[in-house]
Amino acid sequence: MQAGRTAVDTGSTSEGCRRTCAPPRRCGYSGFPGTPSTWQAGPILARNARMPSLSRKPSLRLLPALLLLGACAAPGPPAGSDLDALLWMRTAAEHDALCLQAFAVARAALDRALADSTWTACLEQGDVQGKPPAIIVDIDETVLDSTDLAARELLAGEALDAAATQAWFEQSASRPLPGARDFLQAAAARGVTVFYVTNRSEAALEATRRNVELAGFPLRDDLQTVICRTTTSDKGPRRAAIAAQFRVLLLLGDGGGDFTSAMAQRTPAERQAVAAERSAFWGERWIVLPNPAYGDWRRATVGWKEMARWEREIAERKVLEESLRGR
Numbered sequence: 001m002q003a004g005r006t007a008v009d010t011g012s013t014s015e016g017c018r019r020t021c022a023p024p025r026r027c028g029y030s031g032f033p034g035t036p037s038t039w040q041a042g043p044i045l046a047r048n049a050r051m052p053s054l055s056r057k058p059s060l061r062l063l064p065a066l067l068l069l070g071a072c073a074a075p076g077p078p079a080g081s082d083l084d085a086l087l088w089m090r091t092a093a094e095h096d097a098l099c100l101q102a103f104a105v106a107r108a109a110l111d112r113a114l115a116d117s118t119w120t121a122c123l124e125q126g127d128v129q130g131k132p133p134a135i136i137v138d139i140d141e142t143v144l145d146s147t148d149l150a151a152r153e154l155l156a157g158e159a160l161d162a163a164a165t166q167a168w169f170e171q172s173a174s175r176p177l178p179g180a181r182d183f184l185q186a187a188a189a190r191g192v193t194v195f196y197v198t199n200r201s202e203a204a205l206e207a208t209r210r211n212v213e214l215a216g217f218p219l220r221d222d223l224q225t226v227i228c229r230t231t232t233s234d235k236g237p238r239r240a241a242i243a244a245q246f247r248v249l250l251l252l253g254d255g256g257g258d259f260t261s262a263m264a265q266r267t268p269a270e271r272q273a274v275a276a277e278r279s280a281f282w283g284e285r286w287i288v289l290p291n292p293a294y295g296d297w298r299r300a301t302v303g304w305k306e307m308a309r310w311e312r313e314i315a316e317r318k319v320l321e322e323s324l325r326g327r
């Protein structure tokens with residue numbers, strides 16, 4: 001990880017990292033790493049400890065159930081995809097390189113956008129004539145590394161509640177992703193207003209604005225350029241409001257919703273089709289940052305349902321199995 005960078009944030013938010021770590025309802029399987037006490041918790045786990053072993057020749061009709069319960073009681077954490085994703089985001093040089101690459105691409109695209117008075121990246125954009133230039137960036141995992149929150153939750157084995165999440169936001173501790181500060185400062189120096197459109201809650205506005213300032217990102221004194229979620233997590237209306245006054249040159253984000261509302265509530269295949277339809281936008285007007293840990297892509301995988309982590313992992317395995325068919 002780049003020196004001076006810290007990981008932080010929220011999947012939260014928009015992006016809908018619903019790290020729903022509610023206590024298991026159907027078995028004692030918590031579905032993610034935790035302390036030994038975590039693994040001992042749960043009524044089924046305790047019951048399972050008293051289950052007869054297979055060597056005592058249980059009825060074959062009970063075998064599937066016993067195998068399932070045995071899996072639930074397996075010692076140690078399962079191979080959770082969250083662990084892989086977060087570890088990669090927080091330690092892999094390749095992650096940092098992808099960020100640097102994204103902002104290098106953005107800088108080159110900004111040159112072309114400024115040279116073309118008709119250029120816009122915003123599907124909600126109407127007339128562009130006479131409007132000052134702006135770019136819209138998402139915050140978490142786009143310009144700020146906020147994986148601290150997810151990492152702490154994973155290691156603790158439970159999600160932070162709303163109050164704890166807010167307290168974490170109040171720390172304003174997210175650090176800039178590699179390349180973000182230089183790019184945003186360069187854009188501002190060229191007269192481009194930077195809007196930060198996030199799905200953090202309105203309650204986190206001041207802390208988020210402070211975090212943006214501490215990160216060294218450009219802010220305007222005369223305009224509120226940090227825009228949080230209000231009544232909807234759909235960023236389309238917020239993009240439209242900005243585009244009514246500015247010509248939006250670029251969109252940067254780590255989730256489909258940072259670019260278009262068309263991916264919301266869609267299946268993975270439908271979202272992939274939308275991405276393909278907009279192939280000319282990627283790397284040109286839309287710049288995407290890597291986030292394998294959470295976001296709309298993950299919500300789409302499980303049908304946009306709120307699930308406990310263990311439940312989600314079972315659903316995701318099923319989707320993975322299905323993805324092998326037809327290839």
Ligand SMILES: [Mg+2]
Pocket residue numbers: 015138139140141142253254255
């Ligand atoms: Mg984000």
